[in-house]
């Protein structure tokens with residue numbers, strides 16, 4: 001089963017994930033130390049994207 005890394009959006013194999021973080025009772029799989037550090041800095045930013053709306057766009 002594949003899951004999505006909330007930080008980079010990559011599909012990763014559950015067994016090959018760098019690590020699992022638990023945040024507000026949910027588990028999130030991260031592919032690498034860099035994604036882990038990024039996630040921990042601003043978890044809400046990424047969770048909003050995961051929870052939901054695919055229409056969300058990144059504005060510049």
Ligand SMILES: [Zn+2]
Nearest residue numbers: 005008031035
């Ligand atoms: Zn990643």
